[in-house]
Amino acid sequence: MDQLLQDVHYFFYYSLKQPWFFTEYGFLLTLALFLVGYAFFTPKSQWKLGYLIAFSLFFYYKSSGPFLLLFVGVIMCDYLLARWIHSLEGSKRKALLFVSIAYGLSFLLYFKYSNFVITNVNALFDTKFSTKTLFLPIGISFYTFQSLSYLIDVYRKDIEPSKNLLEYGFYMTFFPHLVAGPIVRAKDFLPQIKNPLHFDQALLKESLLRITTGLVKKLLIADFLGKYVDLIHDAPSGFSGIEHALAMYAYSFQIYFDFSGYSDIAIGIALILGYRMKENFFNPYTAENITVFWRKWHISLSLWLRDYIYIPLGGNRKGVVNMYIFLFLTMLIGGIWHGADWKFIFWGCSHGVLLILHKLFFKPSEKTNNWTKVLGILLTFHLVGFLWIFFRATSFETAFESIQVIFTKTNPLDLIGFCYTRPEVILLLLIAAVIVFTPWKMKQNVINRVLSLPLYVWPIILLVALQLILQFRDNSIEPFIYFQF
Amino acid sequence: MNSSRRAILQAAAIIGFPVFILFSYNYAPITLGLGEQTVKKIDPNTPIIAQAPTKTSFQSNASISSTEKEGIIADLLNKPYKTPSDTSQKPAKTRPRLPLSAEKEQHVSQRILLIGDSETGGLIYPLNDYCVMNGHKLEAVFTWFSASILNFGYSNKVDELLETYKPTFVIFVVGLNEMYVTDLERRAEAAALFRKKLGDTPYLWVGPANFTTDKGINKVFEQSADPGCFVFSKDLEIPRGGDHRHPNTEGYKIWMDYIASYIQSNHAYPFNFLPPERTNFKLQGRVILANAAKDKGY
Numbered sequence: 187m188d189q190l191l192q193d194v195h196y197f198f199y200y201s202l203k204q205p206w207f208f209t210e211y212g213f214l215l216t217l218a219l220f221l222v223g224y225a226f227f228t229p230k231s232q233w234k235l236g237y238l239i240a241f242s243l244f245f246y247y248k249s250s251g252p253f254l255l256l257f258v259g260v261i262m263c264d265y266l267l268a269r270w271i272h273s274l275e276g277s278k279r280k281a282l283l284f285v286s287i288a289y290g291l292s293f294l295l296y297f298k299y300s301n302f303v304i305t306n307v308n309a310l311f312d313t314k315f316s317t318k319t320l321f322l323p324i325g326i327s328f329y330t331f332q333s334l335s336y337l338i339d340v341y342r343k344d345i346e347p348s349k350n351l352l353e354y355g356f357y358m359t360f361f362p363h364l365v366a367g368p369i370v371r372a373k374d375f376l377p378q379i380k381n382p383l384h385f386d387q388a389l390l391k392e393s394l395l396r397i398t399t400g401l402v403k404k405l406l407i408a409d410f411l412g413k414y415v416d417l418i419h420d421a422p423s424g425f426s427g428i429e430h431a432l433a434m435y436a437y438s439f440q441i442y443f444d445f446s447g448y449s450d451i452a453i454g455i456a457l458i459l460g461y462r463m464k465e466n467f468f469n470p471y472t473a474e475n476i477t478v479f480w481r482k483w484h485i486s487l488s489l490w491l492r493d494y495i496y497i498p499l500g501g502n503r504k505g506v507v508n509m510y511i512f513l514f515l516t517m518l519i520g521g522i523w524h525g526a527d528w529k530f531i532f533w534g535c536s537h538g539v540l541l542i543l544h545k546l547f548f549k550p551s552e553k554t555n556n557w558t559k560v561l562g563i564l565l566t567f568h569l570v571g572f573l574w575i576f577f578r579a580t581s582f583e584t585a586f587e588s589i590q591v592i593f594t595k596t597n598p599l600d601l602i603g604f605c606y607t608r609p610e611v612i613l614l615l616l617i618a619a620v621i622v623f624t625p626w627k628m629k630q631n632v633i634n635r636v637l638s639l640p641l642y643v644w645p646i647i648l649l650v651a652l653q654l655i656l657q658f659r660d661n662s663i664e665p666f667i668y669f670q671f
Numbered sequence: 672m673n674s675s676r677r678a679i680l681q682a683a684a685i686i687g688f689p690v691f692i693l694f695s696y697n698y699a700p701i702t703l704g705l706g707e708q709t710v711k712k713i714d715p716n717t718p719i720i721a722q723a724p725t726k727t728s729f730q731s732n733a734s735i736s737s738t739e740k741e742g743i744i745a746d747l748l749n750k751p752y753k754t755p756s757d758t759s760q761k762p763a764k765t766r767p768r769l770p771l772s773a774e775k776e777q778h779v780s781q782r783i784l785l786i787g788d789s790e791t792g793g794l795i796y797p798l799n800d801y802c803v804m805n806g807h808k809l810e811a812v813f814t815w816f817s818a819s820i821l822n823f824g825y826s827n828k829v830d831e832l833l834e835t836y837k838p839t840f841v842i843f844v845v846g847l848n849e850m851y852v853t854d855l856e857r858r859a860e861a862a863a864l865f866r867k868k869l870g871d872t873p874y875l876w877v878g879p880a881n882f883t884t885d886k887g888i889n890k891v892f893e894q895s896a897d898p899g900c901f902v903f904s905k906d907l908e909i910p911r912g913g914d915h916r917h918p919n920t921e922g923y924k925i926w927m928d929y930i931a932s933y934i935q936s937n938h939a940y941p942f943n944f945l946p947p948e949r950t951n952f953k954l955q956g957r958v959i960l961a962n963a964a965k966d967k968g969y
Contacts, residue, residue, distance in 0.1 A: 211690055211713050218687025225679040385675040390682055417817050417964040423852045458682045603915050649689035656711040
């Protein structure tokens with residue numbers, strides 16, 4: 187009983203060590219209780235919005251604590267700035283947009299990039315500016331991009347500014363996408379406030395399937411593979427080439443299952459609340475080239491970069507050479523968005539170069555047969571996986587060390603020993619490979635079969651899934667990888 | 672009731688029901704089993720595998736019963752080893768022995784702390800048998816899976832362990848994860864830091880039971896330790912487990928005999944450590960498990 191009271195008490199406090207994630211069982215129980223209240227509001231009620239915003243802010247408080255105040259401040263300023271931009275015309279309108287963007291980006295730049303800039307300035311000019319201990323507010327990269335898209339859309343007159351702070355607040359704080367996306371556009375989302383989805387049993391089953399698969403993807407597959415990846419990257423010099431190569435595959439799968447698992451849970455919860463968010467992943471590792479990969483991977487970010495960076499720069503309207511430069515710059519910004527580190531910049535630039543090379547040497551009209559398709563898929567997967575090494579490694583040095591070990595110390599016979607040592611990693615890699623490389627149509631067939639199950643089996647499915655997760659997990663749950671961005 | 676409202680309530684029930692069951696089980700004073708497996712609880716505040724020992728986590732570890740800890744270790748040790756079809760490792764026919772010289776040392780009861788990487792997990796029971804039979808107390812074992820000297824040198828775990836358990840003798844086993852390392856200067860720095868942490872506490876630094884030729888880590892350790900406080904294990908011919916790296920149960924016993932012989936006969940501060948006549952005594956001390964892949968400590 188004491189333990190129960192202690193846990194209830196703990197529930198209302200923010201803990202830096204244990205921020206709230208979708209994967210917390212406490213969150214799932216709270217969500218169920220929240221839904222009971224939510225069911226009794228009429229679909230277009232302002233009270234319903236208020237209820238959802240209050241829960242979303244509590245969710246953000248449990249994830250980020252005092253940074254809730256910053257978030258609320260950003261929302262209120264954006265709301266006012268958008269209305270102001272809308273009321274102006276000509277150069278004043280443009281100037282205010284730039285001021286708004288600068289203001290919106292200032293928090294992101296301060297929290298995420300100031301230490302990076304200071305470190306590099308010190309290294310370059312031999313200065314001794316001191317770095318600060320900064321805690322990155324969770325989800326700041328996502329909500330900053332979301333608010334920028336809103337301001338720019340208002341400026342472009344693609345959308346009317348929201349006349350109701352409650353509605354704009356709801357769009358920004360909606361907890362399913364709040365801390366790790368998908369990045370939702372106001373023009374897609376705000377109309378749904380007035381016309382929420384009719385939630386029926388078909389949608390209920392779809393949402394339950396999304397939530398369950400998301401939990402399994404994240405907690406069973408990604409976290410388990412993550413432990414192996416951590417082991418290798420923590421002391422890269424202590425492992426063989428095969429172990430490093432398998433860590434590359436493991437991380438490629440881990441990041442996919444981690445982030446797509448989060449997106450699945452977010453989309454599933456949003457569905458129950460009556461809102462449809464766009465897909466963020468579409469079988470990305472079955473892409474036969476790098477261009478297609480970026481249409482299937484983190485779709486909401488790719489589209490954001492396309493619509494707010496690449497096309498405004500000039501897109502393909504200013505000649506081929508400029509198009510390649512714009513493409514490169516867009517991917518560079520994509521890399522920087524992921525983190526304040528040269529390895530992310532290198533990762534973004536490398537993807538930019540790959541996209542340019544693909545556009546240079548392959549014409550979209552070229553017909554491909556099945557074999558070239560398979561070869562394309564394997565090549566793309568390995569190129570992407572290779573670049574993930576820079577994404578995951580703790581530094582440039584360890585990334586190159588890992589690559590060097592793969593190319594110089596790989597003995598295929600080591601695989602036999604590895605199978606004896608870590609059979610569970612091999613098994614999980616095989617399972618993950620089967621899942622990611624299965625064609626979409628086959629997956630859809632399986633999904634349709636699962637969706638045809640009667641509703642009463644879903645509590646059992648969820649119970650079994652949650653207990654299985656408990657059986658296989660150890661002392662801690664990994665935070666979602668994309669929480670750090 | 673309209674259909675949307677009904678569906679939302681159904682969603683609440685379907686999500687809430689399984690989680691409610693799991694939380695009820697979490698707070699219930701029973702633990703269920705399924706075959707040989709324990710049905711695990713959510714237990715949000717008590718980790719199943721203990722975190723690396725910070726001052727606060729020592730307190731939280733208190734909520735794991737000693738039976739549970741023994742269970743974890745027993746699971747670890749009782750895991751069936753797969754015998755590879757082809758292996759160059761052959762079990763030693765006789766256990767390596769150093770000449771015993773117990774008579775030169777008066778009997779002193781020691782409070783022993785065993786710390787190190789995953790190798791310590793296999794040494795726990797043989798060491799416990801030695802301690803019980805020789806009148807020593809195995810105070811605690813800190814097994815830091817996947818750890819290297821960097822973890823022990825740069826973290827403050829060792830300071831905390833010494834402060835908490837106040838051992839009179841420390842046995843430190845590390846190096847199996849560092850066979851291929853070449854950044855020896857950095858390792859030497861960490862080794863020196865580790866040595867400094869031990870202060871005046873007598874210790875035995877046990878080199879790794881090499882599964883391959885190392886790139887110099889044994890030399891680093893030997894150089895870092897005081898004279899008579901380091902023992903090589905790199906040339907021991909001991910049977911290995913299925914991973915070709917760690918010794919198997921028999922291998923750990925052989926290794927423990929070797930370590931004990933060194934303590935009794937060759938150590939700078941020798942004490943009685945005769946081979947036990949009986950084995951499999953109940954585990955005495957506290958066992959703390961951590962994983963360097965999750966918590967590297969610095």
